[in-house]
Amino acid sequence: MNKVYLICKAYYLSFFGINKAIHNKDKREKSKTLFTLIGFVMLGLTLLGVSFIYSAMIGYAYHDYGRPDALIAMMMAASSVICLVTTISKGNSILFTSKDYNIIMALPIKITDVIVAKLIVIYGMNLFFALFVMFPATIVFAVLTAAPVIFYPIALLMILFVPIVPMIVGTILSILIGIVAGHFKFKNIISTVLILAFTFGIMALSFSFSFNADNPDKNFDIGNAIISVFYNIYPLTKMYTLAVSAINILYVLAFIAISAVVGILFSWLVNLKFRKILTYLTSSKSASNYKIHELKNSRPLKALYIREIKRYIASPIYVVNTAFGSIMLIIAGVVAVVSQKTLLSAFSQEPTMRGLVVVLIPMMISVLVAMTNTADVSISMEGKSLGIIKSLPVRTIDVFLAKILVSLTLNIPAVLISATLFSISFKPGLFIIIMTFLIPLVYSFFTGVFGIVANLCFPSLEWTNETAVVKQSVAAMVGILGGMVLSVLLTVMVGFLKEAGLIIVLALITLATLLLFALLKNWGQQKFLQIH
């Protein structure tokens, strides 16, 4: 177990550059990391607060329907889906294809220990998500139902087991995707397509379980209908909900036993087939029969852009994490058109609400645009190859532009499609239509430029796993959360100022983009040179 601890410790030390900060002799760098950590703790507490408020709102509503336990069921199903979806994209890369494998596998460590350590790392990440969702819901439920003291230790113990089964299922899917993709030369692209297909498939399946609240049946029980929806999403939800809400020790033990057995069985199976799976996942298809054909040439900026696109699509975790916002944007636009009749009939009864929703459309699109920021980790993703681009005869600003262009490649089509669909569905006036296109487009530029600035401030080149950059780096957090928080604040402002607010937002974002771009041209070029 000591070796399991050592492997886990080595992995967690890379989180947010903690170890680098501890051992850095430069006091400025140390304090920068310290302030960043404090910032994230505060942000985490804020998000936990938001989660509490959300749970309280939902909890009271379900309480009124006579089923406060539906809150537990809902959050259990939600955190399980989150764990499943996030593990599909990263399970395989953490468990099998980390760059530190050559070092670890050469050490006198049992494969079982390596597997257990890597599973603990995946579990740790999922537990983090589960706690954010489940902890507030559990407390709200306890307050609503005046739960006895024994509820608290049982409920908290049970939260620890929530991520296990979805995490194992997600890892299995992740391995299968890796094995299937391994049969192709460009296996990363195949992996990306399969991960996206699974992710959206699972989400669509989850949303497909719904109920009709306007059921004409007089005996229709809305409380039971709600809870059965969550029970259908994930079978273990029922067992978990009954175990916690009714403090049913039998279900508690059964849930823990199922989670433990699934975990142990999976570890045993992986241990048995570890080398075979590792060979499947890490071996590359090489034909070694290349015949030279005529090569085409491109201008340097175009060549840099093509290289960035290749880098982007070669990383499934990078694509899945960033393309999500663009895909959601298009889906939201399609849903808006499909449910046009329902929306228009709802709005005919609430004209004030229609006015508010319509004026907020450009801002809602901008929030999703902020989620699609590939630029915020694009410098870190260069890793140890950064020296190549720095030694080439290209202007640093062109390197930045190529990175921003990737972000725009994803955002601009998504904005144009969704803005068109929202305009068709909501039929706003000409001014709002123009703003629906203009604000998100300018916001796309802003997030791209802001992403590069964020990455220059918080570069991370010494990673062994792309997940560490895409999901756990400070730049990724600052880039995406910064853009989203700003767009939410601006949305609130537009909510108060209406049309005038949109003009102010457009002016502010344009100005901020120009200022940040000027910053990149001066400070950014210097800063880029200092990163190594």
Next chain:
Amino acid sequence: MLRIESLSKTYKGGKRAVDNLSLHIESGDIYGFIGHNGAGKTTTIMACTGILDFEQGNIYIGGKSIKDQPVECKKQLAFIPDNPDLYEYMTGIQYLNFICDIFEISKKERNKTIPKYAESLEILDNLGDLISSYSHGMKQKLALISAFVHSPKLLILDEPFVGLDPKSSHTLKQMMHQMCENGCAIFFSTHVLDVAEKLCNKIAIIKNGQLIASGPTDEVRGNSSLEDVFLEMTDDE
């Protein structure tokens, strides 16, 4: 071709990696740069290639300052790092084509030179494969081709012989000689003193960031072997 004037580089935390180093490498030189691990070789090389910023001194490539005209300087040089961490998401041919695009090599020229160098380094058959499937030596060969395709006036290499098989090592030495005959200047770091002694017409020895000897190989080594001279000069006792 390459003039380093009073170069000093201090890393964050106060470590002075290079201290007031001056060196002049002329066209046609094969200049070997030797020193212990951590002596400041890679820092000097990274500063020369524009990868690393420095606070004191200046570096001129073809008379242009790397600080003031980095793009113009880089157009004249090719750099091969010690560990060729190339773009693993590209195939070999995609990588070479990318380098040609950046150096604006004509279609005709690249279609002529790439097969030539790939064949002489015996990697032509593998150019269609992803770089991630390459061995260390194959990556090194690809990095060498990417350096040769744009006919640089200055070639800077950090430990170029590490990972190469004997035949490729021999080919590389021949290529280096050929480039020098065509007026290219070559500046490379190495730990292999035998290679440096046989290949280089000039040698520089660095210790704790300071240049302790430089000049024609014959003058630096005198009547001893380069190994003896190096050990004597760098021995702290």
